[in-house]
Amino acid sequence: MTLDHIIIEFDKGLRTVLAEAQSVRPFPDRDKTEHTLTPEEKRHAAALMRINHSGEVCAQALYNGQALTARNPATEAALREASQEETEHLAWCEKRIHELGSHKSLLNPLWYAGSFALGALAGALGDKWNLGFLAETENQVGKHIENHLQRLPANDEKSRAVLEQMKIDEARHANTALEHGGAPLPLPVKLAMQLTSKIMTHTTYRI
Numbered sequence: 001m002t003l004d005h006i007i008i009e010f011d012k013g014l015r016t017v018l019a020e021a022q023s024v025r026p027f028p029d030r031d032k033t034e035h036t037l038t039p040e041e042k043r044h045a046a047a048l049m050r051i052n053h054s055g056e057v058c059a060q061a062l063y064n065g066q067a068l069t070a071r072n073p074a075t076e077a078a079l080r081e082a083s084q085e086e087t088e089h090l091a092w093c094e095k096r097i098h099e100l101g102s103h104k105s106l107l108n109p110l111w112y113a114g115s116f117a118l119g120a121l122a123g124a125l126g127d128k129w130n131l132g133f134l135a136e137t138e139n140q141v142g143k144h145i146e147n148h149l150q151r152l153p154a155n156d157e158k159s160r161a162v163l164e165q166m167k168i169d170e171a172r173h174a175n176t177a178l179e180h181g182g183a184p185l186p187l188p189v190k191l192a193m194q195l196t197s198k199i200m201t202h203t204t205y206r207i
């Protein structure tokens with residue numbers, strides 16, 4: 001890795017954390033009605049969407065870290081395509097958080113740095129583990145989204161529409177990673193990943 005690479009990666013990180021993300025696809029909630037929510041419902045929905053947004057910051061960092069070390073050009077292209085959709089997820093969550101009157105997590109720079117390091121490490125272990133790690137991450141994100149769909153206020157149609165589309169995309173990302181040769185991860189690694197995400201979601205709900 002040259003100094004150029006480091007500067008490019010640092011720039012990508014800053015943009016993920018600080019700049020407003022853009023979406024090529026239309027926003028999934030564009031046709032949904034904004035129903036009236038109580039202040040408590042709004043606060044809760046915003047906190048859930050803040051967690052999802054931070055999850056997407058992590059996804060972005062993982063993909064960037066992995067693309068840096070991926071060896072096979074087809075793998076690299078698949079990672080880049082999925083990463084583009086993660087940027088859209090960032091944009092969707094961010095807009096929704098603002099509509100609900102709240103802010104993104106203040107801890108995003110920390111989540112980005114940690115996930116980038118993990119992604120680079122997984123990438124260094126070779127494509128088989130790199131893609132296995134990715135598939136497992138996407139599976140766990142999918143389960144999270146499922147859980148948040150249950151916990152959102154019943155009439156928050158807009159957040160729900162965003163999460164429904166994200167769920168479809170994450171399942172596709174997991175399949176892509178497996179199709180490109182991702183190996184199933186050992187159970188202790190899966191459990192460590194679950195624990196890390198638990199810590200992340202608990203803090204991000206508030207901060």
Ligand SMILES: [Fe+2]
Nearest residue numbers: 056059086089
């Ligand atoms: Fe995503």
Ligand SMILES: [Fe+2]
Nearest residue numbers: 138169170173
């Ligand atoms: Fe994804």
